Amino acid sequence: MRVDFHRSLPGLALVAALTLGAALPTAVPPSPTTPHGTVPVAAQAACVTDPATPKRQFRGMWIASVANIDWPSRTGLTAAAQQAEYRGWLDLAQQRRMNAVVVQVRPAADAFWPSTHEPWSQWLTGTQGGNPGYDPMAFMVAEAHARNLEFHAWFNPYRVATHTDLTKLAASHPARTNPGWAVAYNGQLYYNPGIPAVRAFVQTAMMDAVSRYDIDAVHWDDYFYPYPGSGGGFPDQATYAQYGAGFSTIADWRRNNVNLLVQEMSAKIRAAKPWVKLGVSPFGIWRNAGTDPLGSRTTGLQSYDAIYADTRRWVKQGWIDYIAPQIYWQIGHPAADYAELVRWWSETVNGTTVQLLVGQATYRAGASGQDAAWQDPAELSDHLTLNRAYPRILGDIHFSAKDVRADRIGAVSRLTTDHYRRPALAPAGVGGAAPAAPNLTSAVRGTGGVTLNWQRGTAGSTASYAVYRLPGDGSVDPCDLADARNLLGTVRASGSTGTFTDATAAAGSTYRYLVTALDRLHHESPASNARVVTGTGGTFSVIVDNTTTGGFTAAATWGTSSYLTTRYGTNYRFAEPQAVSDPAWFSATLPAAGSYRVEVWYPSDPGYNSATPHLVATANGTVTASVDQRSGGGQWRVLGTYDFAAGTRQVVGVSRWTSTTGYVVADAVRITRL
Structure with a gap:
């Protein structure tokens, strides 16, 4: 279970019981030919690389808006104050050498953009429907891309409100104009996933953001059908009687409702913008092996049975582009061992094109009331070290931003030192093709460092650039670019030229600089021609x-x-x-x-x-x-x-x-x- 909401609002303390078991294909054009003088990257598979400096690794953090967990820090801030806070979160992501943010933009059937379907979110101004005076989505995407961070728009499909009173919703709220769509359960309001019109509506509401904004991914967490509460089961028996023909059990029907949501949304995104990914971050356990031989060797809550999320099927069917299970337990946990779950998920994605990321419980590190393992600054770092044994694991997302910033007991600093020492490119997606290599036109040493200028290649679609610095002069071995040892950073593409200033260049050193181009799905071109900048120091x-x-x-x-x-x-x-x-x-x-x-x-x-x-x-x-x-x-x-x-x-x-x-x-x- 995502603990953002439940650990922040009184009266909803479900986390402990649940976490302990009781937390785009398109036609691929041929690759452009390699221009004379460039350095190929295809031969790097044979290179010996350093696992501590991977060239590609997804590194993200969740920025939660519900209950003002992360951003905005409280309601009623001015537009300028909200924007300053958000820039601060992006600064943090850059400081920790991350390459993505996952920002909650539809926390409760509302919107962080001027939606034509749903009201403004109450978490912006304190009043649902209150105009914040600017377009937060447009601002957030532009600011993330200016830093070349991927922007994953995080939507909650079915949550309507954190209370059960329809009259508290904005007068224009779809749940008020369609009161039959909403269900009160366990102190909250939800859209009923079993009503076909509801499923169509929530897809339309989310696709509004996909079509209007330059997002990189649609992201869902673990909230589909709500987690079981103390007051009995979800009250949708009448809906089952109306729409459940052909299903022998209400559980199978509920799972099919969620399957349809995933499958249909995937098709809509791929038809509209094939480069936009669909990612899901489910509860960490699909099913236990004691229930299903295909399950993991765990004994915790089963999302397949409890919230009707057949995540394994979504992977096997290729309906999603990445899955980031919330493996919010320590290595050696008796009911849900982190080591066992990363093994199971790695085997589950094997043979598919679905990328595997891991949702990390950064909020647990050093927090009071957590197991003793989480008081060890090495626990989080040990998770990523263990991940290296499973090449299908392509990165991590940390919950949440405020915990990354808090860095209790130095756990985040330890993880950064051990695993995020160098920048990293995001994993390459399905479809697309590498652009042509850019032409590095100049590298000039000045008072502020070494400034590079280049021209975009003549073929392919370039979305960003990667900048490399190699010590010394001489020829370039492709293996020098096989991991991130020599990667300085990345730059978002803008126009036909690009520039980058290396402020860390030592005055006395000689360097070779190269630049590569990447498409929207991070396929990398051959490297440009190299430019040598000579040092000014004497011989030693x-x-x-x-x-x-x-x-x-x-x-x-x-x-x-x-x-x-x-x-x-x-x-x-x-x-x-x-x-x-x-x-x-x-x-x-x-x-x-x-x-x-x-x-x-x-x-x-x-x-x-x-x-x-x-x-x-x-x-x-x-x-x-x-x-x-x-x-x-x-x-x-x-x-x-x-x-x-x-x-x-x-x-x-x-x-x-x-x-x-x-x-x-x-x-x-x-x-x-x-």
């Missing part, structure tokens, strides 16, 4: 041997040998592989922030390790590079070029944590400023 190079005083440290588990004559200096260090890092570290004093080439020297032997992990502690986080020490020894071998901060620090570590056999060796490193 240092060699650190394993015998350098103060420059090398290793535990007693590392042996010393002078057996091989291809060593550097008098000896070298070696250790057996083991499932523990235990690194031997080379340290150096670097004179200035900037780009440095890192080289390693080792004596090679056919019996040594084929994938010795080298840990490079860059300014952007630790990067792992593997070296085959069976050959190529007795000389300097380039490990890579990396950005480092100034100062004395550990720079390169040789780790023992590898599954391959043979000694790992630490001999010497050379670090050269570019």
Whole structure:
């Protein structure tokens, strides 16, 4: 169950019981030919990438408007104050290197835009139907896109009000003009999903926003039929008698009503705007294996049976473009283990085109009254680490924005450091095609950094650009673009030209810059031609041997040998592989922030390790590079070029944590400023 509403309004405390079990295809045109001088991206599948800096990862947060949970913070704010608050949420998303926001625009059969079908939302002005003095939807979409954040418009299909009094609704509200559509249940008003006219109406109301605004996705959470209350079942027996012909049980009929909503809305969106995605964030459990052998090894509430949401079918039928189950439990939860549920959902989407995201319970981290696991700052980060074992998981959405900002016990900061160190492109969708590569016309160093200018490619539809910076000069290896190590950021396309200023460029460093183009569904072009910007610093190079005083440290588990004559200096260090890092570290004093080439020297032997992990502690986080020490020894071998901060620090570590056999060796490193 989405806990936004229920944890914010008194008298609706259903969360604990429920969460514990009692929370677009189109024809694809041929790819444009690769222009001379550009760098292809298709060959990157064979590259070794760093899982901590994925090139593509959906990163979003829910911005809830119901009960003023996140935005606006209260009713009655001026238009300028509302807009300033919203910009603040987008600033937060950018600070946490997110690439999407999921904003609630129809929380209760009302609207955050001038709808021709439903009244203005009460959460804007305090009065349902009250005009806020501007078009919030147009403003929100434009502001998100200016930052190249995807805007997912979050609608609640059937909730009408958080009370049961029709007379409290605006006089023009459809539930008042069609009182037979509304059902009072468990202290709230709902549209009756079993009435065909209701289903048609809510689709029309939502499609109004799809057709009029440049949104990237229609997003639903877990509210279809309401969660079971204490006062008996949902009172729609008369509706079943009227419309339920052909269904042997009311439960099957209810599920079919929701299936029709999903299927029909999907068809409408794809017919109107094929690039707009339909995403659903359901309750985390479909069914338990004890009830259904196709279910998960859990014992919690079953959304298939309780709220009539057959989410597994929606995936298998391809009616939706992404699914983001709310897996709001910790790893090891006895009734609903996070690890088990990500396994089950990964298997469920396998073989389909439906993208899998995970709804993360960021609101639990460090909050009072939560299980002890949620008092551990590593719990959220551990979720994303576990996700790496399931390649079908393409990202996460955090509930909610205020909890991302609160960063209780540093859990969000920990997650950002571990998983969001670099920007990331959104996962590519179904349909569409990569545009032609742009032409990078200039890269000029100035007082504010390095300013790039480019021209759009001549073929394809470009929606945005990705900007890359590689240390040093020379040719570009396509593998340099295979993950986000060198990704600086993204820019929304506007017109036939583009520009970007790299304010983080170190004055003393030489860089290569490249730009790629992406279509609306994030298919990436080949990279542009590279432009080199030369640094202004002097030459610096240092060699650190394993015998350098103060420059090398290793535990007693590392042996010393002078057996091989291809060593550097008098000896070298070696250790057996083991499932523990235990690194031997080379340290150096670097004179200035900037780009440095890192080289390693080792004596090679056919019996040594084929994938010795080298840990490079860059300014952007630790990067792992593997070296085959069976050959190529007795000389300097380039490990890579990396950005480092100034100062004395550990720079390169040789780790023992590898599954391959043979000694790992630490001999010497050379670090050269570019």
